[in-house]
Amino acid sequence: MKEAKYYSITLDCTPDSTQQEQMTIIVRYLKLSYNYVTIEESFLGFLNVDDTSGKVLFDITLEELMSLGIQIDDMRGQGYDNGANVKEALFQVGEKDNDAALASEATSIAEKELSDFEFLVSIVVWYEVLNHVNIVSKKLQSKDMHLDNDIIEINKLIGYFKDYRETGFSKAIVEAKEIAIEMGIDPIFPQKRLIERKKRFDESSSSEKVSFTPKENFRVN
Known part of the structure; x- marks a missing residue:
């Protein structure tokens, strides 16, 4: 990793047999050779955690990386298993990133797609x-x-x-x-408008209209 300099990191939490949350740290980096470059992934180990929020996971990771002599400034990517953290991270990008277009897109994803x-x-x-x-x-x-x-x-x-x-x-x-x-998302399909399917050829004009629920409309279409 030190030779490659730049790297990304993935954090994943899972309870052990005693229900203690354990976080795995996996790093991804380029392995350089004379005539080729390969992508390597290395498992650094398990760490016990008491809170799976993004900030706590990152603070624990930062301490571990520092103990290994790995520079945090060389990190180019982060991945977390918790959906709320993905949301928590997108809002921060939206608030702090200097790229206005990127900030706007991150906020849009957090507010709309990830809340849908x-x-x-x-x-x-x-x-x-x-x-x-x-x-x-x-x-x-x-x-x-x-x-x-x-x-x-x-x-x-x-x-x-x-x-x-x-x-x-x-x-x-x-x-x-x-x-x-x-x-923290309401697990329901939003009601947008009345959804009707086309009548089959064998249905009379007086047949009652058939409407789809939002869930059924999503499944069919």
Whole structure:
């Protein structure tokens, strides 16, 4: 890390068997060689914490980095597992960053997107879907992959999509609600306007109009 100079850091908290919160510190940096550069990640260790707010986590991290002789001024990125901290950090960027456009964008994300339950559900859904696509994509690109196996993997992915279409939404709602509660966001779909679907050809003009709830409209569209 000292040779690479610049680095980023990721902090993640999880309780141990005694329910004591432990924070893992992982650093990411470039490993330099004569003819190539690689990205390295190193696990520095576990630290006990009594508070998982962003400031406390950062203060503990700062003390640990100083003890290792690592300069805090060389840090170029920070990641925290707590959604409220992500929000807490965006507001600070909005208030203090000298780049007006960046500050405005950070505030907008904190106030709107991260306070919007629909946005949280979208993030959960896309993470799940793209994660499966990424796994299959890597398998298809392996040097020892054969066409027969390619077809099997693709069919498995198609099967996953069919299953997710039926069951994935309810699972995403549960996960998004947990995140929303942690972030202090009301886990409901906002009522915007009356949403109606088009009638089918076999429905008479006198048929009662069918309206979607905000949740159903989000699921379908």
